[in-house]
Amino acid sequence: MTKSRVTVVDIAHAAGVSKSTVSLVLQASPLVNEQTRAKVNAAIRELGYVYNRGAANLRQTASSKIVGIVVNDLTNSFFAELAVGMDMVMQSAGFVQFLANTGESIDRQREVIASMREHGISGLIISPARGTEAADFKPLTASGVPVVVVVRNVAGAKVSSLLSDNRAGARAATEHLISLGHRRIAFLGGFADTAVSGERMQGYREALSAAGLDADASLVVNSAPSRAGGVAAIERAMLISERPTAALCFNDAVAFGVCDGLRARGLEPGRDFGVVGFDDVIEAQTAVPALTTVSVDPQGMGRRAAQMLLKQINSGRVEAEATIASVRLVVRQSCGAKTKTWDGGKTWDGGTSHDTAPGDTGSDTVGTDRRQHDRA
Amino acid sequence: MTKSRVTVVDIAHAAGVSKSTVSLVLQASPLVNEQTRAKVNAAIRELGYVYNRGAANLRQTASSKIVGIVVNDLTNSFFAELAVGMDMVMQSAGFVQFLANTGESIDRQREVIASMREHGISGLIISPARGTEAADFKPLTASGVPVVVVVRNVAGAKVSSLLSDNRAGARAATEHLISLGHRRIAFLGGFADTAVSGERMQGYREALSAAGLDADASLVVNSAPSRAGGVAAIERAMLISERPTAALCFNDAVAFGVCDGLRARGLEPGRDFGVVGFDDVIEAQTAVPALTTVSVDPQGMGRRAAQMLLKQINSGRVEAEATIASVRLVVRQSCGAKTKTWDGGKTWDGGTSHDTAPGDTGSDTVGTDRRQHDRA
DNA sequence: GAGATCTATTGGAACGTTCCAAAATAGTCA
DNA sequence: TGACTATTTTGGAACGTTCCAATAGATCTC
Structure with a gap:
């Protein structure tokens, strides 16, 4: 069944030229005469030739694609x-x-x-x-x-x-929650020993201290960076004596889990508790409430x-x-900020129970790209 | 910097054997003497040799891996x-x-x-x-x-x-909703012209007609098979004069969108409206309410x-x-069936407003694998 | 009409492996 | 010792491509 492969030599033979010429045609070289090219291409189609990149890659100058x-x-x-x-x-x-x-x-x-x-x-x-x-x-x-x-x-x-730019993104997100009047802001999800988590937590701490709030260590709850981890994290966070009123989550998956966990205890994310994610995966837009998050644009x-x-x-x-790519904070409903009304059925009222100055609407790019060169 | 590649010949030279012997060592052939093997392996490590599969694949008997x-x-x-x-x-x-x-x-x-x-x-x-x-x-x-x-x-x-087995899965899911007392069941999401959608819709129709319910064409609402599509589909479904009380969704993504859309109009999935998905992606388990769905186990x-x-x-x-792989219906909360209580905060009561016999709890495999052979 | 200058084409030697046939080495037995 | 096995090892010819150097033919120049 599997007859031996068709090679350049077969094509050359069929077209009445040399294998070198066939090779030139394959590389779309301008050196070859139009009529010859046509003949060769016809033979290629005729015999069902497939280029063998493995063979071509053998020559050490070639790049494998x-x-x-x-x-x-x-x-x-x-x-x-x-x-x-x-x-x-x-x-x-x-x-x-x-x-x-x-x-x-x-x-x-x-x-x-x-x-x-x-x-x-x-x-x-x-x-x-x-x-x-x-x-x-x-x-x-x-x-x-x-x-x-x-x-x-x-x-x-x-x-x-x-x-x-995890630090700047986390900082902007935290500042946003502060501007909405929150004073007890948790950092939920992720493992403390990873660099990404460390950077995001640093931005979170910077924003807190810049606003004169003290960073209560009990407000930081680690968990797996997944939806299930988010559920677990919010459950633990709600056991703290002085409960948080909002949270910056390690990533969107955790944020969705946090929303799930809040609902499970009768709290509505956005209204009763401010939730901010990180990453801006596609579902963040369409979820209800739509997730306020730091857009990384994966x-x-x-x-x-x-x-x-x-x-x-x-x-x-x-x-x-x-x-280091810049990120931007995308304000939607889950943080509780007042934004455009939601057009599905009854009008969505994003007002928070903290009655403060309205937060930014829309998005906000944080920092600019930084680039540095280095010899290898 | 990038010195010419290290090849079997270099190894052979370094180990004082022929390239053929090196080749045998590479293939872990039992033919080669233990001491020789050790020498060759030492040389391989020493020179930092990397096997070149492209070259090996040239020989027509080889499989490329x-x-x-x-x-x-x-x-x-x-x-x-x-x-x-x-x-x-x-x-x-x-x-x-x-x-x-x-x-x-x-x-x-x-x-x-x-x-x-x-x-x-x-x-x-x-x-x-x-x-x-x-x-x-x-x-x-x-x-x-x-x-x-x-x-x-x-x-x-x-x-x-x-x-x-899309047909059997959809049928089982629909039968489950019927057993919960639903009479107006929608089929939401997916494009009618795809085979998968066709099969699922067929199962849905079979269950309806077996239960003596007529298949109202207005209850079938097409949309993109995505979360956003689900939001759109439920919105359109709620405009129907005689509203559905439950829906079988084309897939889980649509089902999540349907839940979002329901919430946006103040309805709680599982309590006010039965939602069943298809696929059983990981999030189906952890979502709130957990999604009742047909598990395909991707x-x-x-x-x-x-x-x-x-x-x-x-x-x-x-x-x-x-x-054709068999599928199983996994009953969780979103359909409104009475299941184990939910342990997050207040107790979850999955009772429906339709007060009927309790549905199946747990999961149920539908059909068995079918297999057929065919000459190529 | 003899070079020179193009334009097209072409053998043949790589590239790094495998595998066959053959050879070298060592061990066994009469 | 010589014949025979069994165990290891080894050239060398593929595999399908590219690319260099060489060639053949056509066209131009003086």
């Missing part, structure tokens, strides 16, 4: 969207991507990176699993394969990175990371570049 | 989980996967399949974009590459398929599809096999 993408949790829509953004850019650039999910397992991560390396990727974008070390990228960078780290930084790694971030990688692949230069 | 995975919408958590399931199995089997998102674009799909083919995939799993035709797989199957179609069937394609389905593909790759025989 394959990149690797490694993410730590594809079931989290933030990372799924990140991957989709990368996919868009890579497809358009004629690249095809290996994608692997590590599920936060360092071992799996090591394995898939090794495997991708054997298959000859010409670049890698990775959202590293917790506990990833700079040494994990060493073999890759040593052989000149550019690496872009996204979302989570890896200390000491001489690779490019694209992170978001798809855009994915696209941008892909562009960074492509630039490095094409330039041949491996120059590590650290970019 | 690469599979392609094509999904129509990775931002939908159903498909993200499907992909994660496949990833798990493929990683364990030592395969690496190209993953591409088509976003329902037939053109993108054609491009990525062609691209993957050039890179030498040894199998493909695809959740086809709307409008995919049997001819789109022809080039692949003609060259002996096994293809497994998941989730959506492609009429006339001589490839393996793994679908879920991760399990992904794993199963991957196993089907691997079996075909390893056997060498391309024998099309059509499997």
Whole structure:
């Protein structure tokens, strides 16, 4: 059934030319005569030839047109969207991507990176699993394969990175809650030992102290960065003697869980308790109440990371570049700020029970992109 | 910087053996002497050798250890989980996967399949974009590459398929709502022209007619199969003169949107209106109220599809096999059935306003797997 | 009409593996 | 010792591409 592959030689034979000429046609070289080109293309169609990139990649000058993408949790829509953004850019650039999910397992991560390396990727974008070390990228960078780290930084790694401005975003979100009159603001979800969580918590603390509020450690409740974790976190937060009236959540998944948990105890998010998320996944817009959140634009971030990688692949230069993408606070209903009325059935009244100056409406970009160069 | 690649010949030289011996060591052949093996392995570590699979794949007997995975919408958590399931199995089997998102674009799909083919995939799993035709797989199957179609069937394609029993699932879900006393049950979301939607609607109609209820066409409201689509669908459904009291939703995303829309007009899902979803994505469990849904187990389905593909790759025989996976109804809170009390704060009372016999509690598997063989 | 200058085309040697046939080495037995 | 096995090892020819250097043919220039 599976007859032996059709190769350039077969095409050459059928078209009455040499294999070199066929190769030139395949590369759309201007050197070849139009009639010859037509003949060759006809033969290609006729015989059902498929280009064998593996063979072409053997010549050491060639680039494989394959990149690797490694993410730590594809079931989290933030990372799924990140991957989709990368996919868009890579497809358009004629690249095809290996994608692997590590599920936060360092071992799996090591394995898939090794495997991708054997298959000859010409670049890698990775959202590293917790506990990833700079040494994990060493073999890759040593052989000149550019690496872009996204979302989570890896200390000491001489690779490019694209992170978001977690500190500024968290600070802006917290300031917003303060401007709405909240004085007891919790920080819910996430693990304290991760860099991302640390940065967001720092922004949260900065805003509190700038407003002269003291950072009560009991208001910080760690949990898994998931919807279920959010439910657990708000439950624990409500046990505190002096209850919080609002919360900045580690990410949107946690924020949704917090909303679920509030409802389960008869509290309506937005009206009885201010909730702010982080990431701005698609569902944040359509949820009821719509989630006030810090927009990181995961798809855009994915696209941008892909562009960074492509630039490095094409330039041949491996120059590590650290970019911190700006984020913006998107004010919707869940924080309790007064915004446009909601048009589904009865009019939504976003008024809070704290009766303060109305907060910002719409969105607000925080900080600007910072970029710094570094020799690899 | 990027010195020329280290090859088997370099290893052979360093270890004082021939390249053939190195090759045998790489393949863990029992033919080679233990001491020699040790020497070679030492040299491999020493020189930082990386196996070049591309070169190995040139020999026509070899299999590439690469599979392609094509999904129509990775931002939908159903498909993200499907992909994660496949990833798990493929990683364990030592395969690496190209993953591409088509976003329902037939053109993108054609491009990525062609691209993957050039890179030498040894199998493909695809959740086809709307409008995919049997001819789109022809080039692949003609060259002996096994293809497994998941989730959506492609009429006339001589490839393996793994679908879920949509008809039986929808029927069971509808019967459940009927047993709770509902008489006006809507079918919300999805596009009527897709096979999956058609099957689910068929199950819905069967249950209605079996119960002697007439299928009022105005109770079927199409919309995008997304959360936003669900909001839109319930809004339109509430405009019907004789309002529905419950709804079977095309999928979980729509069901969540329906819950959002209900709340926006002051109705509480589960208490004031019965909502049933389809798919059982992870959030269905933790949402409040927890979503009653037909569990398709996307991760399990992904794993199963991957196993089907691997079996075909390893056997060498391309024998099309059509499997229809059974589904089970998981009764939680959103349908209004009496279940275990909810333990978050005040006790949850799931009683409906329709005061009928209590529905099933727990889950219920519908039908059994059907399998049929077919020559390719 | 002999170079020179283009334009098209073409062998052949890589690239890094595998695998076959063959050879080298060591061990066994009469 | 010589024949025979069993165990290890090894050249060398693929695999399907690219790319360099060389060539052939056409056109132009003096």
